[in-house]
Amino acid sequence: MNMERYSRQLLFSPIQAAGQKKLADSTALIVGVGALGTVISNHLVRAGVGKVRIVDRDYVELSNLQRQMLFDEADVNEALPKAIAAKRKLEKINSDVVIEAFIENVSNENVDRLTDDVDVVLDGTDNFSTRFLLNDICFKKNIPFSYGGVVSSRGMTALFIPNETPCLRCFTKEGSESGQTCDTVGVIAPAVDMISSMEVIEVLKYLTGNKQHLRHTLKTVDFWYNQHYDMKFSQADPQCPTCQKKEYPAIQKKAQNSETVLCGRNTVQIHRNQSWDLAKIDSQLAKIMKTKRTPFLVKAQMDNEKTFVIFPDGRVLVQGTEDITKARTLYDRYIGS
Structure with a gap:
């Protein structure tokens, strides 16, 4: 020192x-x-x-x-x-x-x-x-x-x-x-x-x-x-x-629901118990969205209002909504389980 x-x-x-x-x-x-x-x-x-x-x-x-x-x-x-x-x-x-x-x-x-x-x-x-x-x-x-x-x-x-x-x-x-x-x-x-x-x-x-x-x-x-x-x-x-x-x-407390509204962020976080392969999810989403992959995450812009941010630890941020049902629908439609 x-x-x-x-x-x-x-x-x-x-x-x-x-x-x-x-x-x-x-x-x-x-x-x-x-x-x-x-x-x-x-x-x-x-x-x-x-x-x-x-x-x-x-x-x-x-x-x-x-x-x-x-x-x-x-x-x-x-x-x-x-x-x-x-x-x-x-x-x-x-x-x-x-x-x-x-x-x-x-x-x-x-x-x-x-x-x-x-x-x-x-x-x-x-x-x-x-x-x-x-x-x-x-x-x-x-x-x-x-x-x-x-x-x-x-x-x-x-x-x-x-x-x-x-x-x-x-x-x-x-x-x-x-x-x-x-x-x-x-x-x-x-x-x-x-x-x-x-x-x-x-x-x-x-x-x-x-x-x-x-x-x-x-x-x-x-x-x-x-x-x-x-x-x-x-x-x-x-x-x-x-x-x-x-x-x-x-x-x-028992494990919280996999969907969480991030207060004031206009974002819903969805967390699954498995990790994401960033290269694979980037390849999947790049066919239909504008994506950006870094060593730490994949950012996929669906439209001017909605964006997915996928982390390797199993988390996905659905940005552009605080409606859990809507966020889950978009997640299931484009990302899957």
């Missing part, structure tokens, strides 16, 4: 050489490398966290570039999966750090594997179903969970630590979310940067052994209208199924 790289960080008295060594020996999992995740991963890699594991199911689109700081127009033109594009950028930033990239949809079928041997999990997702799953697996496996979410100019963040703090479910119940997303009400990039940075600051405190300086609040901020609120951690909800009853409902 080249300590000159971290010279300014080493001068910061709460970190110094001992803290830097702890960072180098740490592994962080970032779920979602979009707006939040690109900022988070950039900070952690530059700070010298030894291993950074990134997981994302999506690919880079033009609308991402306004706020997803690791991506550029070349990534859009190549239709690169976000995990791969982020890995390539991060490896250029710091060759000391091991970057692991997974193009996967995090579910209760793979979340245990993805969280193996990590010291902290950071939230870069865009939906609460995944956040509740991460919350549950972290509290089951005794891993700190850094929660963060941003929409419009508003953001929330907290670091939840098993056996020390309440968990996400103590503050937010399933089904109580507003339903607003960046794709329905927009978002400004500085709000994303601020919340992501707050996530990372708390994680750096934790990983370097400065737990006495942790904030211990659920912080809510509206950066446009200058509203700030800290909800102090109190006693956990005695009926909480995760941190108190240890039932972990998100993990115990």
